[in-house]
Amino acid sequence: AQSVTQLDSQVPVFEEAPVELRCNYSSSVSVYLFWYVQYPNQGLQLLLKYLSGSTLVESINGFEAEFNKSQTSFHLRKPSVHISDTAEYFCAVNSGTYKYIFGTGTRLKVLA
Amino acid sequence: ETGVTQTPRHLVMGMTNKKSLKCEQHLGHNAMYWYKQSAKKPLELMFVYSLEERVENNSVPSRFSPECPNSSHLFLHLHTLQPEDSALYLCASSQGYRGQQFMNTEAFFGQGTRLTVV
Numbered sequence: 001a002q003s004v005t006q007l008d009s010q011v012p013v014f015e016e017a018p019v020e021l022r023c024n025y026s027s028s029v030s031v032y033l034f035w036y037v038q039y040p041n042q043g044l045q046l047l048l049k050y051l052s053g054s055t056l057v058e059s060i061n062g063f064e065a066e067f068n069k070s071q072t073s074f075h076l077r078k079p080s081v082h083i084s085d086t087a088e089y090f091c092a093v094n095s096g097t098y099k100y101i102f103g104t105g106t107r108l109k110v111l112a
Numbered sequence: 113e114t115g116v117t118q119t120p121r122h123l124v125m126g127m128t129n130k131k132s133l134k135c136e137q138h139l140g141h142n143a144m145y146w147y148k149q150s151a152k153k154p155l156e157l158m159f160v161y162s163l164e165e166r167v168e169n170n171s172v173p174s175r176f177s178p179e180c181p182n183s184s185h186l187f188l189h190l191h192t193l194q195p196e197d198s199a200l201y202l203c204a205s206s207q208g209y210r211g212q213q214f215m216n217t218e219a220f221f222g223q224g225t226r227l228t229v230v
Contacts, residue, residue, distance in 0.1 A: 043221035102155040
């Protein structure tokens with residue numbers, strides 16, 4: 001069975017500071033990994049994904065995540081956050097079936 | 113319209129009411145999902161339809177009844193709900209199967225229906 005762990009339920013960070021949101025997964029087969037962002041009372045929007053190829057993936061708004069197979073991690077990073085990045089972030093895993101397993105989410109709060 | 117559309121966005125219903133949530137996707141996907149998102153709880157997968165057949169039913173109470181008349185539409189029929197059913201209900205779709213292979217792409221979500229049971 002697969003699982004996703006997001007250890008930090010909340011992460012406060014000052015504007016323009018770097019941030020890392022942690023995601024670890026457990027799976028006995030190859031996985032595909034995703035980060036989603038959710039703003040209040042909205043659905044989940046895809047931020048970035050790892051399907052194959054380069055282990056470092058980037059989003060258009062400055063986020064990046066690195067797939068680390070040996071550490072079974074897919075941490076999300078941004079070198080300089082903005083107030084508008086305040087949202088909840090979900091890590092998800094899929095192993096090639098219809099099942100997407102989500103973590104419990106990390107609430108990022110960017111402080112002025 | 114593009115993407116995944118859910119209606120209504122907000123719904124308040126009494127415990128004896130019957131209502132339905134609607135989801136429509138214009139992405140050509142053949143897998144559709146209902147998720148429940150409650151405060152301080154993980155996202156709960158409720159139902160999955162693949163090629164219009166229900167393939168997952170995660171011990172959801174019978175007061176929730178899904179319907180998938182075609183690969184573009186998904187409904188969640190609600191009756192005699194309880195206050196603890198109040199939550200954000202999210203619909204999603206993904207490419208699904210092409211032949212025997214499941215396409216490993218992301219799931220696309222709708223904006224959700226905020227349901228309040230009074």
